[in-house]
Amino acid sequence: GEDVEQSLFLSVREGDSSVINCTYTDSSSTYLYWYKQEPGAGLQLLTYIFSNMDMKQDQRLTVLLNKKDKHLSLRIADTQTGDSAIYFCAESADAGNMLTFGGGTRLMVKP
Amino acid sequence: DTEVTQTPKHLVMGMTNKKSLKCEQHMGHRAMYWYKQKAKKPPELMFVYSYEKLSINESVPSRFSPECPNSSLLNLHLHALQPEDSALYLCASSQGTTHLRETQYFGPGTRLLVL
Numbered sequence: 001g002e003d004v005e006q007s008l009f010l011s012v013r014e015g016d017s018s019v020i021n022c023t024y025t026d027s028s029s030t031y032l033y034w035y036k037q038e039p040g041a042g043l044q045l046l047t048y049i050f051s052n053m054d055m056k057q058d059q060r061l062t063v064l065l066n067k068k069d070k071h072l073s074l075r076i077a078d079t080q081t082g083d084s085a086i087y088f089c090a091e092s093a094d095a096g097n098m099l100t101f102g103g104g105t106r107l108m109v110k111p
Numbered sequence: 112d113t114e115v116t117q118t119p120k121h122l123v124m125g126m127t128n129k130k131s132l133k134c135e136q137h138m139g140h141r142a143m144y145w146y147k148q149k150a151k152k153p154p155e156l157m158f159v160y161s162y163e164k165l166s167i168n169e170s171v172p173s174r175f176s177p178e179c180p181n182s183s184l185l186n187l188h189l190h191a192l193q194p195e196d197s198a199l200y201l202c203a204s205s206q207g208t209t210h211l212r213e214t215q216y217f218g219p220g221t222r223l224l225v226l
Contacts, residue, residue, distance in 0.1 A: 033214070042117075042201055043154065043217040088153055092213075098167075099215060101153035 006089055006102035013110050018076040020105045022089030025070065029091040032065060034074045037086045037104070046074070046087075076107075084109045114138075115218035117202050123224045126192060132221045134185040134202030141207025143185040144215065145177060148199040160185060161207055192225045199223075 003025040012018045024032070030051050035043040049056045049063045049072070056063045062075040076083055089102040115136045124130050134143065142161050146154035159167035160179040174196075176188040185202055199220045205213035 031214070035217070040199075040222065042115075042199075042219040043203075045214060045216060048214060098156065098159075104151070104153055 004089055004091055004100050004102035006087075006105045008103065009106050009108070011108045011110065012079050014079060014081055016079055018074075018079045018083070018107055018109075020074045020076075020087050020089075020107065022072040022074075022102050023070055024072065024089075024091050024100075024102075026091060026093045026100070027070065028093045029070075031092045032063075032072050033090040033092070033099070034061075034063065035088040035090060035101075037088065039085075043088065079107075079109050081109045081111060083107060115202055115204055115216050117200075117218040117221050119221055120219065121222050121224075123226065124189065124192065125226055126194075128192075129188070129190045131189065132187040132200055132202075132223075134187075134204075134218055135183055136204040136216070136218075137183055138204065138216070139182075139206075140204035140216075141182055142205045142213070143179065144203040144205075145185070145187050146201040146203065146217075148201055148220070150198075154201055158187075189223075192223075194225050197223055197225045 005023045033048040034046040036046050037043050047058050060077045064073045086104040086106050088104045090099045118133045144159050145157040148154040156169050157171045158177045163179045174191050178186040199222050201220045202218040203215040205215045
C-alpha cells in the first residue's frame with residue numbers, strides 16, 4: 001500500500017526559510033498536496049502539484065518534486081510566527097480520490 | 112466560495128447519548144468525506160459519498176452512521192459512542208468527477224469528547 005513519510009518536527013527563526021520534506025512510495029501518485037493545520041482547526045489546502053511538474057511557486061511557497069526519488073518538499077520563504085502549525089503532505093493516486101496523508105511536520109517559528 | 116462549514120464546533124456527549132454532526136458546502140461539489148483525526152495524527156478516512164450515495168466505508172463501527180440528505184449536506188449520526196471515539200471529526204468535499212484526482216477542501220472540524 002501507499003506510504004507517506006515526514007519528519008516530525010522543524011524549528012526555525014522568524015525571517016529564515018523553512019523546508020519541510022516528504023517522501024512517498026506510490027509511483028503512480030498523480031497529485032501531491034500540502035495542507036496546513038493550526039491548533040484545534042481543520043486542514044487548510046496550501047498548494048498542490050501535479051506529478052508531471054518539477055516545481056510550483058505561489059508567493060512565499062515553493063514546492064519541489066523529485067519524481068525519481070519520490071521526494072516532495074515545501075519551502076516557506078521569510079517564515080513568520082503565523083506559519084507555526086502542522087504541515088501535512090498528502091498524495092492521491094487511486095480511483096475514488098483517496099488521500100494518503102503523511103504523519104505531519106510540526107513547524108515552530110521562534111521570534 | 113471555497114468554504115466547508117461544520118457544526119457544532121465542539122461537542123461533549125455521554126456514551127448513551129445520540130447526537131449528529133453536520134457539514135455543509137455550496138461549491139457544487141458532489142463528493143463529500145468524513146475523516147477522524149486523533150491528536151498528533153493525520154486524518155483517517157471514514158466515509159465517502161459520491162453523488163449522494165455512500166461509495167466508501169472504511170470499516171467504521173455501526174455506532175457512526177453517515178447520511179447525505181442532498182448534494183450540499185452531509186451528516187454523521189452518533190450513538191453509543193466510546194471514550195476512544197473522542198477526536199476531531201473533519202468533513203471535506205471535492206468536485207466529484209471520478210475520472211480526475213481532485214482537490215479536497217476541508218471544514219474546520221468538530222471536536223468531540225465522549226465521557
